[in-house]
Amino acid sequence: MKKWWPLVAVCAGTFMLLVDVTIVTVALPDMARELHTTFQDLQWVIDLYALVLAALVLTVGSVADRLGRRRVYLIGLVVFALSSLACGLAPNVGVLIAARGVQGLGAAAMFATTMALISSSYSGRERGVAFGVWGAVNGAAAAAGPIVGGLLATHFGWRWIFLVNLPVSVVAVGMTLLVVRESRDPHPSRVDVPGMVSFTVAAAALTYALIRGAWGSGLTVVMLAIAVAALVVFVLVERRSEYPMLDLALLRHASFTTLLVAGALLSAAAWASLTYESLWLQTVLGLTPIQAGLVLLPASLAAFAVSAAIGRVLHTTSPRLLIGSGLLVIAAGALAQGVIRTGSSWWVVMPGLFLVGIGAGLAMAPLSATAMGAVDRSRAGMAAGAVSTFRQLGYAFGIAVLGEVFDSGLSHGLSHGAGAGLPAALSGGQAQAVL
Known part of the structure; x- marks a missing residue:
């Protein structure tokens, strides 16, 4: 059991930073009412975190190769904890958005180093199992955010979705100092x-x-x-550049480039729509945050169970088969959720969410492990950063694109005879008041 403690330490931080990508989903209506936000404000509360995480993870991966991956991971944990405190105490939406940006910086330092730390700690079959567990944590975190956020928002208020990170960060820092050994590139390059x-x-x-x-x-x-x-x-x-942040020669390998694109599409297709489903569940159907989180729970459970099981066969099964089938199942799940109509109840989206979870569980672990195996160990930080960047950019762009569809649909559908300002009220969490 002792050999798995480094994995536990790394997964603790990974779970926390990825939960915070989606944890705000079910708290958006409460935030909108208390802070008097616009729909664009709500999008930035989610998107700025994902955007900073995506934009900086590549650079931080290069820095970590030079300074030490464990050291950068610990710095990220501290920054993440302090910015979480700022989010929880934010007096207005401007401060909240800014604090979410700083939180993304800490998350980038953590996320850029997690795969490299796992890769340097394990080898052979153990590495496959470790990436399987890490993939399970990824899947559980991305979809568990809504249920965790729902529990905290219902019983303690939306600010606690950020304040809960403080004790978790303290535990993660202590474990990392005790059980994770330092690793770095023996021939580090300058920061680009x-x-x-x-x-x-x-x-x-x-x-x-x-x-x-x-x-x-x-x-x-x-x-x-x-x-x-x-x-x-x-x-x-x-x-x-003699020392590029992203060696473009890596993109000449069709397999590596395909994995990057697949990671972006996976995040956009699997998780971006949860933001708008949560608004529908709470502001139209009148569910509480915890009830909305429970509706989204099947995706979390399916992703965790499937990804954990995949870890045992990761080193013997074709990653092309696992990733390709996973993306197809996600597509089927997205299609199955396109049944919402006027008068629909919450249960109509659950089969589709379950399929999305299965697909994400099939694809995430082999995608990460295969990308890491496609490069030399000295480029582990760069490869990890590239995969993480494309995944988070996919999520950020997915939120933005679906937000445009959502906002335009409301504006077009309500522009004739319904009165000015209703689209903003509906998208800002005021559907029940409008009704």
């Missing part, structure tokens, strides 16, 4: 600051444009142009 800046600007500008919508407006067009220009600069910088 130009690459970091250009990539961050590209991701932020694109996400902002997607959330803002209004495609004919000058500001949206400018933000899209900035995103394209920054991405071009990033590619040029990385091609000429």
Whole structure:
């Protein structure tokens, strides 16, 4: 049992940071009412965390290769805990959004190092089991966020979805200091600051444009142009840099590039819609946060059980089969949830959520393990960062794109005869008052 304590320590932090991606989902209506937010504010509360996490995880992975992965992981834990405190005490939505951005910075330091720490701690069959457990934690965390958030929001208030991170962080720091050994790249490279800046600007500008919508407006067009220009600069910088943040040569390997795209699509298809389903469950059907969390629970249980079972056969089964079938099952689950109509009850989405959980459980562990195995160990931090970046960008873009569909649908459907301001009221958690 002693050999598995490093895995427990790493998974504790991973679970906490990934829960915080989706934990706010069921608390959005309460936040909207108490802080008097707009729909765009609600999107940024979720998206800024995922965006900062995605934008910085690659850079932090390179820094961790140089400074030490355990050290960077511990720094991330401390930053995450302090920013969680700021979120829990936020007096207004502006402070909350800013604190969520800092929280994403701490999460990036943690997430960029978890796979590399596991890879350096285990080998052979044990590594397959470890990544299976880590994948199970990923699946459970992503979908357990709503139920955990529902419990805390119902009994203690929405602020406790952030304050609960403080004791968990203390335990995670203590365990990491005791049982996780340091690892680093024996030939570290310099930090690629130009690459970091250009990539961050590209991701932020694109996400902002997607959330803002209004495609004919000058500001949206400018933000899209900035995103394209920054991405071009990033590619040029990385091609000429002696120590790139992301070695573009890795993208010449079709398998590695496919895994990155698959990770982005998985996060967007599996989890992004939960935000809007939660608004429907609570603000239209009138469920409490904990009831909404229980409706979303099948996805969590299925993802955890399937991913844990996959770990035992990960080293003997074709990852192509597991990842491909997992994505297809997620697609089937998404389609099965497209049955919501006027008068629908909460139970109509549960079969689809169950399928999404099964698909995520099938795909996540082999996706991560295969990506790590596709590169040299000295590039473990870079590979882990790339996979994490694409997964979180997929989630952030999924939230933004679905938000545009959601907001545009409300605006179009209610623009004739229903009165001005109703779309904002409905999307801000005031559906019951409107009804």
